[in-house]
Amino acid sequence: MNDVVLGLEAVRKIYPGTPPVHALDGVDLEIRRGELVAVVGPSGSGKSTLLHIMGTLDRATDGKVTVAGYDVSDLGDRKLSALRAHKIGFVFQQFFLLAGESALDNVADGLLYTGMALGKRRELATEALDRVGLADRRHHLATKLSGGERQRVAIARAVVGRPDIVLADEPTGNLDSRSGADIVALIEELNREGTTIAVITHDREIADAFPRQVHLRDGKIEATTRPRP
Amino acid sequence: MTMTDTIPRSRLAPADALRAAGIGLKTRRLRSFLSALGIMIGIAAMVAVLGLSDSSRSDLLAQLDRLGTNMLRVEAGQGIGLGSAELPVESVAMVSRIGPVETVASVSNTDAKVYRNDLIPSGQTGGLTVKAADLDLLDTLQGQMAQGVFLDEAPADFPVTVLGSVAAQRLGIHDLTRRPAVWLGGDWYPVIGIMDTLDLSPDLDRAALVGYGAADRFLDADGIPTTLYVRTRPEFIDDVRGVMAATVNPEHPDQVEITRPSDALEAREAADSAFTNLFLGLGAVALLVGGVGIANVMVISVLERRGEIGLRRALGATRRHIAIQFLGESLLLAAIGGIGGVVLGAGVTAAYASYRGWAILVPQVAVVGGLVAAVVIGVVAGLYPALRAARVSPTEALRTL
Ligand SMILES: Nc1ncnc2c1ncn2[C@@H]1O[C@H](COP(=O)(O)OP(=O)(O)OP(=O)(O)O)[C@@H](O)[C@H]1O
Numbered sequence A: 001m002n003d004v005v006l007g008l009e010a011v012r013k014i015y016p017g018t019p020p021v022h023a024l025d026g027v028d029l030e031i032r033r034g035e036l037v038a039v040v041g042p043s044g045s046g047k048s049t050l051l052h053i054m055g056t057l058d059r060a061t062d063g064k065v066t067v068a069g070y071d072v073s074d075l076g077d078r079k080l081s082a083l084r085a086h087k088i089g090f091v092f093q094q095f096f097l098l099a100g101e102s103a104l105d106n107v108a109d110g111l112l113y114t115g116m117a118l119g120k121r122r123e124l125a126t127e128a129l130d131r132v133g134l135a136d137r138r139h140h141l142a143t144k145l146s147g148g149e150r151q152r153v154a155i156a157r158a159v160v161g162r163p164d165i166v167l168a169d170e171p172t173g174n175l176d177s178r179s180g181a182d183i184v185a186l187i188e189e190l191n192r193e194g195t196t197i198a199v200i201t202h203d204r205e206i207a208d209a210f211p212r213q214v215h216l217r218d219g220k221i222e223a224t225t226r227p228r229p
Numbered sequence B: 001m002t003m004t005d006t007i008p009r010s011r012l013a014p015a016d017a018l019r020a021a022g023i024g025l026k027t028r029r030l031r032s033f034l035s036a037l038g039i040m041i042g043i044a045a046m047v048a049v050l051g052l053s054d055s056s057r058s059d060l061l062a063q064l065d066r067l068g069t070n071m072l073r074v075e076a077g078q079g080i081g082l083g084s085a086e087l088p089v090e091s092v093a094m095v096s097r098i099g100p101v102e103t104v105a106s107v108s109n110t111d112a113k114v115y116r117n118d119l120i121p122s123g124q125t126g127g128l129t130v131k132a133a134d135l136d137l138l139d140t141l142q143g144q145m146a147q148g149v150f151l152d153e154a155p156a157d158f159p160v161t162v163l164g165s166v167a168a169q170r171l172g173i174h175d176l177t178r179r180p181a182v183w184l185g186g187d188w189y190p191v192i193g194i195m196d197t198l199d200l201s202p203d204l205d206r207a208a209l210v211g212y213g214a215a216d217r218f219l220d221a222d223g224i225p226t227t228l229y230v231r232t233r234p235e236f237i238d239d240v241r242g243v244m245a246a247t248v249n250p251e252h253p254d255q256v257e258i259t260r261p262s263d264a265l266e267a268r269e270a271a272d273s274a275f276t277n278l279f280l281g282l283g284a285v286a287l288l289v290g291g292v293g294i295a296n297v298m299v300i301s302v303l304e305r306r307g308e309i310g311l312r313r314a315l316g317a318t319r320r321h322i323a324i325q326f327l328g329e330s331l332l333l334a335a336i337g338g339i340g341g342v343v344l345g346a347g348v349t350a351a352y353a354s355y356r357g358w359a360i361l362v363p364q365v366a367v368v369g370g371l372v373a374a375v376v377i378g379v380v381a382g383l384y385p386a387l388r389a390a391r392v393s394p395t396e397a398l399r400t401l
């Protein structure tokens, strides 16, 4: 039980409206420490909604969500922010790097809200940039990097604090297939080093590269493929 | 239960908050500068207005100090029912007998005219007059010579003239080294001196002065004084003023007009301070507009930077951290405007004051007040955008492309 990093039980998400949208409709999911999971499904199946709920950026309409052992429905906005600062790393399709900052400082921003001193943050960021193979791009402005390099910086930012889980939403969505493959390889590499990662993608080919796949359709988990023992 | 207390809190150190607040300025330099400009102009206007009014006031005080406030000007009253009021011939002697009076000097109008040369058609006097003057007039008025000497240093009763500053200009006399002369009362009069502007009696700036003896001998003047300038011991000026009319003209004290020229200088200062208030008001309007400009830019910035807001929330920023960042940005903008405004305002004050030859005074109230005003505006202008930024839902923010 203790090595469950993230747990969803009967999670539903209904967006109000006419008619209301049942984006998630009773999702049960457990992600264990050290796992690499792909959540795959067609557009509109609820993948991003699921990621936001797993990442405590949004609340489930009902059901139970636990992250790093904490039941998030008990927590207010400040505690949830603290959970994200210390326990969860995010990677987005649009990278979301800060234009005015260097690669190094963008990575260091992954620790900005932990209260760690700037010197220490930069030290860890240097290591993280090393891990994603961008040691020589440290002082480049984010705007001067290629798409693939930007996503590497974003991944370094997600792992710099050694979070319990990294959530990636379509990390290859804005990249050509070559850089996309590099990013997938990097994700596998980081997982081998011990990082727990959930990757959301609509691309079956990418999902097939990962040991475990969760198939989402119309807000429900259709099937789970596990690695052959 | 108490397990949730084990999560360390989200924290943003003050230095990091400042860095975060500075990011928007760093990436949008021109826009930031332009939006700080409104505040800058407003603060600069207020600092300069306060600085200049202080500088000019100190100049006026120095001027009053130099000229003294213990002088009275006595004239025959002019106006309806006062007839051809003239001061009695013996009034100078009478007034100098009043105890606390230190000096009395008189001038007397003549019918003579003064021209640049004998070719100018008569009548084109350029508004200049010819007056007979007592020899101690200049001392009584605390006046200065711009060039040359006053009548008291010329041989008595000689046909020479001393010109007021405006008169000299209109007569084209700028330099006495070549011994110029003017055509006065049908004769050539050497100009032996040019006076500086006389602050206590500006009407004499447009006069050509001759001695009483010369006026009597060559200009056929009656020698009846038209104006008396009376210096008294300062502490008795009101007493002297009280008995002046009856002393000058015992038969018709009501036909004597007594003024204190230093009052006019003080009144001018009062008028200036009315202008000061007007400009302060304009500066305040500029500040208000500048504040609205900052608020506007901040609102736009919040809209544009939804992605950044979403990212920061994902990185663990609380709503408060987001609000602090945007409030800080607005404060920085206003502070830049405020500091720039104080520097600009002080510079304008220094430049104008030294151009006018005043002491340069930038009052501390203006500097501190300007900076405080800027900070207050920064907070007020940034509050609404900051709260809006804090309320942005992270999921909505992250859906922006
Ligand atoms: N804020 C919202 N309000 C109303 N409906 C929403 C909202 N966000 C998402 N939806 C709806 O919920 C459903 C799931 O959306 P979601 O973004 O999770 O899909 P997705 O699987 O990530 O799709 P894609 O692959 O295109 O990114 C969609 O039908 C979408 O229209």
Ligand SMILES: [Mg+2]
Pocket (backbone or CB within 6 Å): A047, A048, A049
């Ligand atoms: Mg999506």
